[in-house]
Amino acid sequence: MNLSMISLLVLVIVVAIGFIKKVNLGFLSLGVAYFLGIAGGMSTKQISSGFDSSMFVTLVGVTFLFGMASNNGTLDLFSKKVVALVGKHTVLIPILMFFLSAFISAIGPGHIAAGILMTTFAMYLAFEMKINPMATALYAKLGANAGCASVLSITGILAKNLSEPMGYSGFGLHLFLTTLLSGFLFTLVVYVIYKGYKVKADNPLKLSDIPKFNRDQLCTITAIIVMVICCIGFKLDTGLFAFGAASVLILLGCVDEKAAIKGIPWGTLIFICGVGTLINVIKTLGGIDLISDFLTSLMNASTAPPILAATSGILSWVSSTTGVVMPALFPIADSVCRTFGEGARYVELISAITATSFAAAISPLSTGGAIIMSSYSAARETTTDELNKMFKTLFLLSVANVSMNVLLAALGVFNLGGLF
Numbered sequence: 001m002n003l004s005m006i007s008l009l010v011l012v013i014v015v016a017i018g019f020i021k022k023v024n025l026g027f028l029s030l031g032v033a034y035f036l037g038i039a040g041g042m043s044t045k046q047i048s049s050g051f052d053s054s055m056f057v058t059l060v061g062v063t064f065l066f067g068m069a070s071n072n073g074t075l076d077l078f079s080k081k082v083v084a085l086v087g088k089h090t091v092l093i094p095i096l097m098f099f100l101s102a103f104i105s106a107i108g109p110g111h112i113a114a115g116i117l118m119t120t121f122a123m124y125l126a127f128e129m130k131i132n133p134m135a136t137a138l139y140a141k142l143g144a145n146a147g148c149a150s151v152l153s154i155t156g157i158l159a160k161n162l163s164e165p166m167g168y169s170g171f172g173l174h175l176f177l178t179t180l181l182s183g184f185l186f187t188l189v190v191y192v193i194y195k196g197y198k199v200k201a202d203n204p205l206k207l208s209d210i211p212k213f214n215r216d217q218l219c220t221i222t223a224i225i226v227m228v229i230c231c232i233g234f235k236l237d238t239g240l241f242a243f244g245a246a247s248v249l250i251l252l253g254c255v256d257e258k259a260a261i262k263g264i265p266w267g268t269l270i271f272i273c274g275v276g277t278l279i280n281v282i283k284t285l286g287g288i289d290l291i292s293d294f295l296t297s298l299m300n301a302s303t304a305p306p307i308l309a310a311t312s313g314i315l316s317w318v319s320s321t322t323g324v325v326m327p328a329l330f331p332i333a334d335s336v337c338r339t340f341g342e343g344a345r346y347v348e349l350i351s352a353i354t355a356t357s358f359a360a361a362i363s364p365l366s367t368g369g370a371i372i373m374s375s376y377s378a379a380r381e382t383t384t385d386e387l388n389k390m391f392k393t394l395f396l397l398s399v400a401n402v403s404m405n406v407l408l409a410a411l412g413v414f415n416l417g418g419l420f
Helices: 003-021 025-039 044-048 053-071 074-085 090-106 110-129 133-146 154-166 172-193 215-233 238-251 257-263 266-284 287-298 304-318 321-343 346-362 367-379 384-410 413-418
Strands: none
Touching: 003 025, 003 266, 003 287, 025 044, 025 266, 025 321, 044 266, 053 074, 053 110, 053 154, 053 215, 053 238, 053 257, 053 266, 074 090, 074 110, 074 215, 090 110, 090 133, 090 172, 110 133, 110 154, 110 367, 133 172, 133 346, 133 367, 133 384, 154 172, 154 266, 154 321, 154 346, 172 346, 172 384, 172 413, 215 238, 266 287, 266 321, 287 304, 287 321, 304 321, 304 346, 304 384, 304 413, 321 346, 346 367, 346 384, 346 413, 367 384, 384 413
């Protein structure tokens, strides 16, 4: 067995261990990457070069800033004010949950932080309003996933850092729009299944009862708005600007610095960068080329998007989108483009991969589905039968979502008509 095949076998074993033992794949991957790289004749410098320090700094900066916004109540108060604006038009609550969650995810926190915040908020709101809690939480989580591919969010930053070394750039808007479209279409499906158009309830949130933003929260909102304008409009570095904005907030006494530092998802960041290091070793040893050759033998330029979409969805059921799926499949998308030339578009392929991977992320085996189940259990006493039913429902919805995205990929929807 050659090294390329061994490296792939090692990846499968690492993912399996993470799935079964529930350990952080990032730390495990770093250790495995070292031994696998040494066995493959790589130097320690080559091995460590796979740890993307630039991306790590960017992710820490963004999560640090938005951890502050969460800790001082800015994001929670903002969400309550928006819901209160709906007033008696509670039929709009389902769609509002989606777009509000997508917006919060897109401006920086990403799918995990926004998902936890908005799914928990949606669950308690649903019980208060006496509307379907599962559906309401799904709207919020689907929104968090749908908005997470913006250039300011973790997924968008990761896509940029994975793609630029391969020579691809300028696809940020396309990736964001396709992921948003995918999430919105399935939200409409859930809306119909749960008859969201029949929602009639009293809105417990009255704008007059909700306190105004205090001085600290107004400063935080201003910092976020300035960051969005400067990073999108003037192409400034997102991570470093986030550190700058966070420093200003600290000096002004607007935030609890220690709480924000504790709130940084260090495990998630090590997960992403650690697995990226292992993937880089596997790529150097020829493992990625082996997968690329196998997949390209099964496809042509027109079938590449649905095949890669299906692959990403299946992988996402047992692994992380940002930690495993994107780092593993983006290089394969590049290889497919080089094989089929102009017949395959890189941006279409990575859009299909990203959107379908997040489509699978409402499964109870992933973070998204787990957040929904835990929020439900926290909001009310839950029996084992209820949990089993929720598990089955979420997994079936995840399968339906992946299937829909594979169909969208086959129809060329992720190309967006070549407009971007």
